[in-house]
Amino acid sequence: LQLAGESGMDEAYLIQAARKGDVEAFNRLVLAYQDMLYTQAYRMLGEREAAEDATQEAFISAYRNINSYRGGSFRAWLLRIVTNACYDELRRRKRRPSQPLEPLDEDEEEIESPGWLADPGDSPEQAAVRLELERAIQHCLDELPDEFRLMVVMVDVQGFDYTEAAQATGHPIGTVKSRLSRARLRLRDCLKGFWELLPAAFRLVNEDL
Amino acid sequence: MTTPISDRDWEAISAYLDEELNPRERARLDARLSASPELRAALEDLRRTRALLRSQPRLHAPRNFTLSVQGYGRVAQRRPTPRLSPVFAFVSALASFLFVAVVAGEFLTAGPRLAALPMSAEVAQETVPMPMEAPAEAASQADQAAPGALEVQPAPTVTIMLAPEGEDLSSKAVQPEQVGAAEAYPQPSLSAPSAAMVYPPPVDQVQGAVEAPLPEVTPTLEEAAAARSSAGDSASPTPAESIAQAVEPQLAIQEAPFEASSEKEPPTAVNGGFFTGWRLVQLVLILLALASGTIAFFLRRSGS
Numbered sequence: 001l002q003l004a005g006e007s008g009m010d011e012a013y014l015i016q017a018a019r020k021g022d023v024e025a026f027n028r029l030v031l032a033y034q035d036m037l038y039t040q041a042y043r044m045l046g047e048r049e050a051a052e053d054a055t056q057e058a059f060i061s062a063y064r065n066i067n068s069y070r071g072g073s074f075r076a077w078l079l080r081i082v083t084n085a086c087y088d089e090l091r092r093r094k095r096r097p098s099q100p101l102e103p104l105d106e107d108e109e110e111i112e113s114p115g116w117l118a119d120p121g122d123s124p125e126q127a128a129v130r131l132e133l134e135r136a137i138q139h140c141l142d143e144l145p146d147e148f149r150l151m152v153v154m155v156d157v158q159g160f161d162y163t164e165a166a167q168a169t170g171h172p173i174g175t176v177k178s179r180l181s182r183a184r185l186r187l188r189d190c191l192k193g194f195w196e197l198l199p200a201a202f203r204l205v206n207e208d209l
Numbered sequence: 210m211t212t213p214i215s216d217r218d219w220e221a222i223s224a225y226l227d228e229e230l231n232p233r234e235r236a237r238l239d240a241r242l243s244a245s246p247e248l249r250a251a252l253e254d255l256r257r258t259r260a261l262l263r264s265q266p267r268l269h270a271p272r273n274f275t276l277s278v279q280g281y282g283r284v285a286q287r288r289p290t291p292r293l294s295p296v297f298a299f300v301s302a303l304a305s306f307l308f309v310a311v312v313a314g315e316f317l318t319a320g321p322r323l324a325a326l327p328m329s330a331e332v333a334q335e336t337v338p339m340p341m342e343a344p345a346e347a348a349s350q351a352d353q354a355a356p357g358a359l360e361v362q363p364a365p366t367v368t369i370m371l372a373p374e375g376e377d378l379s380s381k382a383v384q385p386e387q388v389g390a391a392e393a394y395p396q397p398s399l400s401a402p403s404a405a406m407v408y409p410p411p412v413d414q415v416q417g418a419v420e421a422p423l424p425e426v427t428p429t430l431e432e433a434a435a436a437r438s439s440a441g442d443s444a445s446p447t448p449a450e451s452i453a454q455a456v457e458p459q460l461a462i463q464e465a466p467f468e469a470s471s472e473k474e475p476p477t478a479v480n481g482g483f484f485t486g487w488r489l490v491q492l493v494l495i496l497l498a499l500a501s502g503t504i505a506f507f508l509r510r511s512g513s
Contacts, residue, residue, distance in 0.1 A: 023276055023278045023281045024278065027278075030275045031273065034273065034274045035267050035268065036267065037270075038269075039268040042268055048271065052271060056274050133261070133265075137261065156259055156262035156263050157265060158267075159263070162227065177220055177224055180223055181216070181219045181220040181223035181224070184219075184255050184258050184259060185255070188255060188257075188258040191261060195257060195261065
């Protein structure tokens with residue numbers, strides 16, 4: 001992805017510059033990682049506005065605390081910050097349960113989704129399936145306990161390996177492994193019915209991934 | 210459904226899919242998979258689920274989350290200034306305070322041995338017999354002798370060197386002078402520190418008092434040397450020359466640091482190590498106070 005271009009020396013240089021207060025340099029890091037952080041926040045919170053808030057909050061916090069980054073995976077460090085922001089939001093919601101937890105099942109999600117789901121090659125039918133799938137996945141993710149959801153988003157959505165996921169969540173690898181497996185098991189059950197409904201061609205495409 | 214498969218097995222299968230099993234675990238699971246259709250089904254289940262999750266593209270941020278250079282750039286640039294300026298100001302204030310404390314401490318610790326500031330004149334008159342004999346001149350001589358005394362201090366060693374070499378006459382001729390000087394000087398040198406104590410506050414006096422003795426010190430010593438050499442001349446010319454030569458380099462050596470150092474220095478030399486310590490601390494503190502104060506000032510100005 002576009003992260004590849006920002007890795008290595010370039011990223012180290014930008015981090016160093018950001019440490020010295022270079023906002024422009026930090027903003028290049030923001031542009032490189034904002035999709036990843038937003039995805040994380042959205043998958044964790046299941047809601048666009050809250051995800052935007054958490055992402056912005058995370059980048060501000062990252063800029064202010066850039067000196068606490070001590071090497072290692074920078075994206076894992078960033079994901080840890082955005083995860084903390086998401087947990088803050090989730091705690092806030094638990095204190096005020098009147099807030100709707102899943103506004104996505106309503107029509108508003110359809111307005112937001114096509115932005116990232118639209119594929120030029122998709123027929124309207126395929127696009128509809130994609131949208132359905134996306135909503136089903138998010139619905140099932142929302143059902144998971146927070147700490148299970150965190151692991152499955154880290155590994156299966158962000159594509160982190162266990163070591164990096166451990167770094168980003170602050171848990172040992174054994175915890176990553178067991179929570180991930182339990183999360184996948186629950187998701188399997190949640191998505192089972194949906195899987196049967198998918199067109200065979202679509203299933204085959206996804207099997208290859 | 211999942212009954213035959215334990216949590217541990219699910220974990221192994223899950224890690225197997227992520228290729229996070231070590232070769233041994235992997236080989237063992239491979240063997241069990243080929244033997245167990247339930248495990249193979251479980252693996253297939255999880256593989257689908259995993260593939261489904263991974264089929265989801267990374268979302269695009271609905272907007273850019275870049276920080277505004279105006280909002281955060283200035284914050285970043287301002288940060289060092291408000292942080293550092295008070296630090297330097299504090300250091301300056303602390304150094305100033307310590308300087309005052311050290312000066313006061315010097316007074317207090319010097320108090321038992323030296324007369325206090327207003328007392329110094331009386332004490333000098335009472336305790337120093339020699340100036341009393343010629344009050345008008347002695348007063349000025351005592352002051353001048355004070356720095357002179359330290360210049361002369363090496364002289365006794367010269368006298369000692371001279372004594373064995375010279376004849377009885379010369380030693381007799383010289384010794385009284387030296388003894389006189391030795392007796393006279395220590396006492397003025399006692400009053401000298403007290404005068405030195407007076408110096409720091411009235412700067413004008415310091416310059417007047419200190420600069421004046423300087424030119425006179427040399428003549429005094431030269432006179433002493435001349436007196437000695439003249440006394441030695443009558444006895445033996447050779448030692449006289451050696452004395453003059455011996456005294457002069459010492460004079461030069463003594464004068465060099467004297468001139469190089471500031472007007473505050475005489476007391477340092479007078480009381481040796483003890484006052485060197487005080488002076489050094491005072492000098493460092495006042496320099497620190499001035500330097501950090503200046504830095505704080507410029508930091509604050511550049512910050513605004």
